[in-house]
Amino acid sequence: MLRWIIIFLIVALVAAVLGFTGIAAGAAAIAKVLFYIFLALFIISLIIGGVRGWK
Numbered sequence: 342m343l344r345w346i347i348i349f350l351i352v353a354l355v356a357a358v359l360g361f362t363g364i365a366a367g368a369a370a371i372a373k374v375l376f377y378i379f380l381a382l383f384i385i386s387l388i389i390g391g392v393r394g395w396k
Contacts, residue, residue: 346375 353368 343379346372346379349375 349368349372353365353372356362356365356368
């Protein structure tokens with residue numbers, strides 16, 4: 342999932358440099374959503390791993 346975040350971030354940066362602000366905003370928004378999904382899944386996996394390790 343981090344690979345997709347980086348890809349959309351690079352697309353957003355290239356589009357912003359070339360002046361395609363609509364595409365850049367869309368790609369940045371997708372990267373932001375994917376980042377928050379990844380962060381939530383990471384925190385959930387840490388919590389589950391901690392609970393399983395304590396038993």
